[in-house]
Amino acid sequence: MRQRRQSRSLLSIAQQRMMVSLGIEQKMIYYVGVDVGTGSARACLIDSMGNILSLAEKPIQREELKPNYITQSSQEIWQAICHCVKCVVRDSEVAPEKIHGIGFDATCSLVVIDGEDEKEIAVGPDFTNTDQNIILWMDHRAGKETEEINATNDKCLKYVGGQMSIEMEIPKIKWLKNNISKEQFDKCRFFDLADYLTFKATGKETRSFCSTVCKQGLLPIGVEGSQDGWSEEFLNHIGLPELAENDFEMIGGSVQVEGDNKNFLSAGAYVGALDESVAQELGLPAHCVVGSGVIDAYAGWIGTVAAQTDIELPELVKKDSAKKGIDKATGRLAAVAGTSTCHIALSKDPIFVNGVWGPYRDVMAHGFWCAEGGQSCTGALLAHVLSTHPAFTELSHLSDAANISKFDYLNSRLENLVQQRGERSVVSLAKHLFFYGDYHGNRSPIADPSMRAAIIGQSMDNSIDDLAIMYLGACEFIAQQTRQIVEKMCDAGHDLSVIFMSGGQCRNGLLMRLLADCTGLPIVIPRYIDAAVVFGSALLGAVASESFNAHQHKSDLRTRRKSSLTVHDLPDVPGKAGFLGKLTKQAPDMPSPYTAPHATSSTSQIASTSSGYPFPIVGSTTTNKDEMPDSPNEEEPVSFKTVKTNAEGFLHDSQTNGDQLWNVMHNMTGGGKVVQPRSSDDPDRILLNAKYSIFLDMAQTQRKYRQAIDSVESKLKG
Structure with missing residues (x-):
């Protein structure tokens, strides 16, 4: 188990004193975020200014008894969540009663429970082990079922990139029907993992548009004439009529269009307060409310795209001036990078892009559409290139001796090679290396799982310098x-x-520079590099909490939440506005363990091994923040827009929830560092443009060659 612990040292001494003098410390509100990835569960605790005060992580297991059959346990995941949440509450030293919201994100995995007693149902291949009741997103058992579903060419497939992926949930449900008894199948209740977590927390079967629209084929009311959300015709056509029975009970019911108790919600909309027994398990108060969950990559979008940058970006200023609310998030692409990378964008209108999943309506906000592209392997690609090269062992020794990461060592090595070889720049070192890196197929925009890697320009050089240039080629790809x-x-x-x-990957200055120069777009590095996703989940809890109206809700909850004050409720004293502005607008200048480069060297360390280093290094700043704000009117204090609530005091108006989400994101995300692209006439930009044409040709030629050989093979077989 790996945990990180952080106290209030996140703020400077002067800022802490100011908080005490203003009474902020006593009136602060806190929120918890939970992120369940493939290999671990994480939790963080943030305050109402967006500061992460504590973060904890606990590994979770996955079982693979047969190739492509990968399962997990919902019990183990829930226990890991409870452990992490208790840790962050303890480590933050925050009084639990001050925690008013919690949000969940998770991988797109299928959870199966008994609809009557809520016990786990085994999903195989060992059907005697009910503990293994989750089919993990990366499980590929349902190949035949996926082909059968896609052969229908149903209209709902148009909104999932033209065909369902083997990693989505409907093919997995179809596989289960084909491999368990009818009696057992009829007992099943199916959840996306994030929706299961909100169900576990509240006891309510409310589903998110994020999971059902993006991964299960639900069409919100009005899309393609949809009246119920789910298509009974489609479910019958693919051999799953059971899912349509009792108003689609097994998959969450039909989409209600009237009334307050909606069973499908956009990101962060109020689901319910924590069940009292669950609150005890988590170590949270029963008045803590739960926001509608999202897929993990979408939590990354929430946690990054509202960042206020350290330099002004005219591209955003010009566009934002004509927009209001969540509309300001359109035109901002979130790249959530890890083993693979997801690219998520919001738009006001449905935009269909070949090879890009979506468009998905209502996922983030009512009436807005999301598109999701992706690269099958990015972090995994870099790891593969390094680990398979003959010089990998030498790289490990050299980077350890220099006390820096392997990537930082290679970046500095490339700088030295520029001097040794008399090249113009690092980019020109690989001018005759043409690296196409789809080792694991192509997700976007070709959407061809048969794509593979191709490298032109390799030699028999096995040196550390050759490894550095191969790594450069992979970053360029x-x-x-x-x-x-x-x-x-x-x-x-x-x-x-x-x-x-x-x-x-944000810490890799070379990669960030290449991304800016290849795309011609500014790259924004978030305040919380490693915690952007779990931070996004905490914002979901803040959205649900901010929709709460303490004056209209039931008296018992009103009493328990009597300290529910937002930042704009703080006493109006001289210097307050400027101080709050410093805290919220200038967040990236506050040292934080979640931006510190734990696997990266300091700039001074790199300087000692390199003759120069033009790539940005992202980490904690050393700026002195002990000075008091010198302009009391420098910034406006944080405040959240008042929105319409229902009779219980909670926001259910889907028309306004998107703006509520944006307000929370904008006021709490903090800042980001910008990597600007070089000018279009820069020699490196010109070289990269020329190599981009070759990159496109390599992709096209590979497919052309494969088709030619397949044609020959088909004739030989015939």
């Missing part, structure tokens, strides 16, 4: 493919002007 995805999306109608990154 990631950046060129990102450009290809961005161009395809823009050609189809998206107006993308900035890329908001998240994940550990």
Whole structure:
């Protein structure tokens, strides 16, 4: 188990004193975020200014008894969540009664329970082990079922990239029907993992549009004439009529269009207060409310795209001046990077892009559409290139001796090679290396799982210098493919002007520079590099909490939430506005363990091993923040827009929930560092443009060659 602990040292001494003098410390509100990834559960606790005060992580297991059969346990995941939430409450030293909201995100995995007693149902291949009741997103058992579903060419497939992926949930449900008894199948209740977590927390079967629209084929009311959300015709056609029975009870029911108790919600909309027994398990108060959950990559979008940058971006200022509310999020591409990378963009209108999933309506906000592109392997690609090269062991020794990461060592090595070889720049070192890196197939924009890697320009050089240049080629490939995805999306109608990154790849200055120069777009590095996703989940809890109206709700909850004050409720004293502005607008200048480069060297360390280093290094700043704000009217204090609530005091108006989400994101996300592209006439930009044409040709030629050989093989077989 790996945990991180952080106290209030996040704020400077002067800021803490100011908070005490203003009474902020006593009136602060707190929220918890939970992120369940493939290998671990995480939790964080944030305050109402967006500061992460504590973060905890606990591994979770996955079982693979047969190839492509990968399962997990919902019990183990829930226990890991409870452990992490208790840890962050303890480590933050925050009184539990001050925690008013919690949000969940998770992988798109299928959870199966008994609809009557809510006990786990085994999903195989060992059907005697009910503990294994989750089919993990990366499970590929349902190949035949996926082909059968896609052969229908149903209209709902149009909104999931033209065909369902083997990793989506409906093919997995169809596989289960084919492999368990009818009696057992009829007992099943199916959840996306994030929706299961909100169900576990509240006891309510409310589902998110994020999971059902993006991964299960639900069409919101009005899309393609949809009246119920789910298509009974489609479910009958693919051999799953059971899912349509009792008003689609097994998959969450039909979409209600009237009334307050909606069973499908957009991101962060209020689901309910914590069940009292669950509150005890989590160590949270029963008045803590739960926001509608999202898929993990979408939490990364929430946690990054509202960042206020350290330098002004005219691209955003010009567009934002004509927009209001959640509309300001359109045109901002979130690149959520890890083993693979997801690219998520919001638009006011449905935009269809070949090779890009979606458009998905209502996922983030009512009436707005999301598109999701992706690269099958990015972090995994870099790891593969390094680990398979003959010089990998030497790289490990050298980077350990220098006390820096392997990537930082290679970046500095490339700088030295520029001097040794008399090249113009690092980019020109790989001018004759043409690296196409789809080792694991192509997700976007070709959407061809049969794509593979191709490298032109390799020699028999096995040195550490050759490894450095191969690594450079892999970074260039990631950046060129990102450009290809961005161009395809823009050609189809998206107006993308900035890329908001998240994940550990943000620390790789070389990769960030290449992304900016290949795409021609500014790259924004978030305040919370490693915690952007779990931070986004905490914002879901804040959205649900901010929709709460303490004066209209039931008296018992009103009493328990009597300290529910937002930042604009703080006493109006001289200097308050400027101080709050410093805290919220200038957040990236506050040292934080979640932006510190734990696997990266300091700038001074790199300087000692390199003759120069033009790539940005992202980490904690050393700026002195002990000075008091010198302008009391420098910034406006944080305040959240008042929105219409229902009779219980909670926001259910789907028309306004998107703006509520944006207000929370804008006021709490903090800042980001910008990597600007070089000018279009820069020699490196010109070289990368020329190599982009070759990159496109390599992709096209590979498919052409494969088709030619397949044609020959089919004739030989015939």
